């Protein structure tokens with residue numbers, strides 16, 4: 458390529474001020490601690506629903522400040538959606554929570570992760586078990602037709618301390634049945650089981666307790682989990698993941714991975730203190 462061609466090619470590309478920059482198109486604040494946002498999608502980015510990427514902002518030192526984020530939008534969506542915590546003194550989210558449409562974020566287009574359909578053996582019923590922002594990868598999987606092609610039933614259990622923290626997931630699930638693209642795949646296959654633990658609501662209690670006591674099976678009219686039919690994906694705090702694994706193992710399910718599909722898979726919703 459001669460110099461002039463190179464100059465013309467550069468001029469034809471949209472001007473970006475950051476490396477791997479994407480433009481924010483929409484921001485919604487759900488609570489003082491939770492927000493979601495959408496950004497433009499790099500044309501070359503292919504990902505499997507449930508995977509995560511590194512996103513962030515340029516730090517004050519001129520270096521990118523990046524964190525892992527589950528892609529909450531499905532793989533067919535033209536844009537990318539993320540669902541985020543706001544940590545008051547968090548290096549990234551203390552700044553990220555102030556983004557507005559038109560701003561740029563950094564997005565490294567290398568998706569990875571274990572919460573993918575390929576990491577599970579075929580089954581009849583898929584359980585999606587999340588606390589807090591752990592619902593993000595499942596917001597992607599619940600909007601992917603492949604999820605409903607592979608499973609007869611999908612159960613989304615989401616637990617937060619208070620009802621307002623369930624709202625992002627509740628609105629998403631509600632919008633699915635009438636969605637022109639995904640509605641016919643979802644049909645009545647998706648069962649939604651939101652619970653709170655610190656505010657009175659219709660259904661209450663930790664996911665671990667509702668599974669171990671059998672309450673969720675009774676409430677939804679389903680048989681107890683078993684290795685032959687049930688598959689599970691888990692995304693929450695380290696303590697939640699640790700405790701729910703024990704419950705799933707109690708039902709005879711075994712942990713799988715991309716390279717070794719089994720009956721359940723786990724991913725951290727964040728890196729924190731604890732186990």
Ligand code: FAD
Pocket residue numbers: 509524525526527528539540541542544546547548549550551589590593594724725726727728729730
């Ligand atoms: P950090 O220094 O990263 O975190 C400070 C402290 O805040 C942590 O020690 C922890 O106690 C707490 N914390 C961090 N993230 C969360 C959270 N999500 N919920 C509750 N407490 C938290 N975060 C999201 O908000 N949405 C996602 O989709 C998401 N996906 C992730 C996927 C993976 C595989 C991993 C490992 C992490 C993911 N995270 C997600 C967490 C994210 O990477 C950052 O930790 C978060 O954005 C806070 O960044 P920070 O720099 O402000 O604070």
Ligand code: A2P
Pocket residue numbers: 588589616617618653654655663664665694696697698700701
């Ligand atoms: P609880 O209110 O009983 O602690 P957090 O906001 O602390 O990240 O918790 C999010 C949700 O996950 C809360 O409803 C919380 O219930 C629940 N939770 C926290 N730790 C566990 C655990 N080890 N097992 C099951 N649920 C948990």
